[in-house]
Every structure is written in structure tokens, then in C-alpha cells.
Amino acid sequence: MGVDLTTTYLGLKLRNPLIVAACPLTRESQRIMELEQAGAAAAVMYSLFAEQVESDALSQIGHGTTETGGVSVAPLPQDYVVGVDDYLRNIELAKQSVSIPIIASLNGSDVGDWINFASLMEQAGADALELNIYFVPTDPDITGSQVEEQYYQIVAAVRDQIKIPLTVKLGPYFSSLPNLAKRLAEIGVDGLVLFNRFLQPDIDVDTLDVAPRLTLSSSGALRLPLRWIAILREQVSMSLAASSGAHTTRDVAKLILAGADVVSMASVLLENGPHHLTTLLEELAAWMEAREFASIEDFRGIVMRRPGADPTAFERANYIKTIISYDKK
Numbered sequence: 001m002g003v004d005l006t007t008t009y010l011g012l013k014l015r016n017p018l019i020v021a022a023c024p025l026t027r028e029s030q031r032i033m034e035l036e037q038a039g040a041a042a043a044v045m046y047s048l049f050a051e052q053v054e055s056d057a058l059s060q061i062g063h064g065t066t067e068t069g070g071v072s073v074a075p076l077p078q079d080y081v082v083g084v085d086d087y088l089r090n091i092e093l094a095k096q097s098v099s100i101p102i103i104a105s106l107n108g109s110d111v112g113d114w115i116n117f118a119s120l121m122e123q124a125g126a127d128a129l130e131l132n133i134y135f136v137p138t139d140p141d142i143t144g145s146q147v148e149e150q151y152y153q154i155v156a157a158v159r160d161q162i163k164i165p166l167t168v169k170l171g172p173y174f175s176s177l178p179n180l181a182k183r184l185a186e187i188g189v190d191g192l193v194l195f196n197r198f199l200q201p202d203i204d205v206d207t208l209d210v211a212p213r214l215t216l217s218s219s220g221a222l223r224l225p226l227r228w229i230a231i232l233r234e235q236v237s238m239s240l241a242a243s244s245g246a247h248t249t250r251d252v253a254k255l256i257l258a259g260a261d262v263v264s265m266a267s268v269l270l271e272n273g274p275h276h277l278t279t280l281l282e283e284l285a286a287w288m289e290a291r292e293f294a295s296i297e298d299f300r301g302i303v304m305r306r307p308g309a310d311p312t313a314f315e316r317a318n319y320i321k322t323i324i325s326y327d328k329k
């Protein structure tokens with residue numbers, strides 16, 4: 001029996017649910033071609049950071065780093081100050097090289113001029129835009145509601161700029177993620193990417209300095225998107241992409257069972273190379289056949305809360321069951 005792996009994400013018909021997350025693998029069109037050949041259903045390009053847009057504008061008018069357009073411009077490492085034109089060219093090149101959808105990624109934290117770049121990404125041919133809002137509040141006078149308001153303002157400004165589908169990549173730390181998701185849907189967001197990894201810097205005890213070390217994820221990071229996708233699946237009609245901790249076929253199956261439309265992967269592909277996608281797709285098809293699932297639709301979201309159960313009480317009961325389960329081992 002052949003299985004149907006197709007899925008729909010942000011209104012885009014995809015050949016399977018495995019997409020490449022924003023990471024260095026999507027910096028070059030040659031690499032994106034390899035990912036497509038290995039089976040990737042779509043590729044999210046590496047991010048263009050608000051700081052890059054602002055530094056580029058500043059360098060073009062011959063200034064150093066300073067404050068513009070409401071965005072505080074931090075100095076970037078020299079090899080990261082690529083021209084924003086290069087980013088647009090890379091979208092065009094990727095579009096010429098592959099037939100899978102190319103999702104551009106714009107990354108910022110505050111309303112500013114960088115948002116105007118969204119429409120240039122659309123004009124360059126991006127099939128959709130992933131907006132990564134990475135904001136860590138450090139001011140004790142800023143309330144949670146103000147932080148969320150900042151998100152809505154950024155998203156509304158980007159939504160105004162483009163007609164292509166818009167998905168928002170979020171961190172997991174909100175008081176009420178379902179409410180945030182509902183508000184984002186009202187603003188016109190087509191999907192959510194759960195979750196952005198908050199890459200906490202380390203401290204080097206030899207140099208006594210901050211050490212920005214990026215560690216790749218493991219399957220242990222999966223539980224966070226798993227829980228929230230299961231909760232949100234029943235509550236929003238937006239597309240849901242799972243991001244963080246998907247490494248194995250079992251991880252992919254779990255996320256779809258929870259309700260994910262696609263699984264977005266970076267770490268495991270950086271570790272093992274694009275061909276890992278081929279293995280995952282073969283194993284996913286075999287797993288589906290063994291369970292007589294003819295299509296992704298047959299099992300998407302089937303492991304969710306019991307119908308009619310009080311969701312909050314259900315979460316609490318699961319929390320207690322999880323703690324008790326340790327004693328039984």
C-alpha cells in the first residue's frame with residue numbers, strides 16, 4: 001500500500017510534512033537543492049535580522065551604528081553584516097533553483113523600518129513569510145500585556161505590507177498562549193511556528209565573560225511544542241508548524257498525532273546532513289503503513305484531549321500523572 005504524505009501548510013500544498021527550519025543550511029541555493037532532492041517539502045531561509053537591515057541602511061549613508069526607526073542597533077559580527085540586497089538575491093536564486101516553496105524569514109523585536117523589508121521579500125518571490133519575534137523584556141516597568149501589544153503591533157505592520165501567507169515564530173513564554181494565538185489569528189496571521197528556541201548565552205569561567213554558545217537540540221526539547229500544539233489544535237484554525245526537538249521518525253509522528261501540519265527541523269539536519277530527510281520519510285511511510293494510516297490527515301491530531309473534558313483540569317491531571325509516573329518506574 002502506498003501512503004499519501006501530502007499536507008497543507010499556510011495554504012501551500014506540500015508533498016510531505018517535513019520542512020527545513022531557518023538555519024545555515026538554507027543560506028545557499030546549492031544546499032537548498034540538496035535538501036529538496038533529499039525530500040524537504042519546503043525551506044525556511046535563514047533570518048534577515050532587523051539589525052542587519054538597520055546596519056545596511058546606516059552603512060549606505062556612511063554612519064556607524066546608532067539608533068534608527070525605533071530599533072536599537074547592536075553591532076553585528078563583521079561576517080554577518082551581509083547586504084540586505086544579498087538576501088533578496090538569495091530568495092530569487094532559491095526560487096530559480098528549486099520547485100519547493102521558499103519561506104523568507106524576518107527577525108526583529110520592535111516596530112521599526114526593518115518591517116518594510118517584508119514587501120521586498122514578497123517581490124523577490126518568497127512563497128510565504130516567517131516572522132520571528134525575539135524579544136526578551138528586561139525592563140521591570142514593562143508589563144506582560146505591553147509585551148504582547150508590541151507583538152500585535154509588529155505583526156499588524158508586517159501583515160499590512162504583504163499578501164503572501166504570514167506565519168509567526170514564537171517563544172514559549174507567555175502567560176496565555178491560547179489568547180495570544182487567537183489575537184494573532186484576528187490580525188490575519190496564517191500560521192504559528194512553535195517554538196523559537198531561546199538561545200541562552202553561557203558564561204565562560206576562564207575569561208569571566210558572556211559566551212554565546214549555540215548548542216543543537218535533542219529530542220528532549222520536543223515535549224514543549226508537543227503539548228502546545230495539542231492544546232492549540234482545537235482552538236485555532238491557523239496552520240501549526242512544530243519546531244524544536246524533532247530528530248527521529250517517532251518525534252515526527254508524535255508531533256503530527258498532536259496536530260502539527262508540518263515539522264520544521266534544523267539541529268538534526270545540521271548534524272546528519274540533508275539525506276536524513278530521506279530516511280525519516282521512508283520510516284514515516286513504513287510507520288503509517290504498519291498502522292494502516294493511508295494519509296497524514298488520517299492521524300493528524302488524533303491524540304488530543306477527550307472530547308468534552310475540561311481542558312484546564314485535563315492539563316492539571318496530566319501534570320500530576322506525569323509526576324506520579326516516576327515513582328512507578
Ligand SMILES: Cc1cc2nc3c(=O)[nH]c(=O)nc-3n(C[C@H](O)[C@H](O)[C@H](O)COP(=O)(O)O)c2cc1C
Nearest residue numbers: 021022023024046047132217243244245265266267
Ligand atoms: C545554527 C542555527 C541557526 C539558526 N538560525 C535561525 C535563524 O536565522 N532564524 C530563525 O528563526 N531560527 C534560527 N534557528 C532556529 C531553528 O530554525 C529552529 O527553530 C530551532 O533550532 C529548533 O529546531 P531544532 O530542534 O530542529 O533545531 C537556528 C538554529 C540553529 C541550530
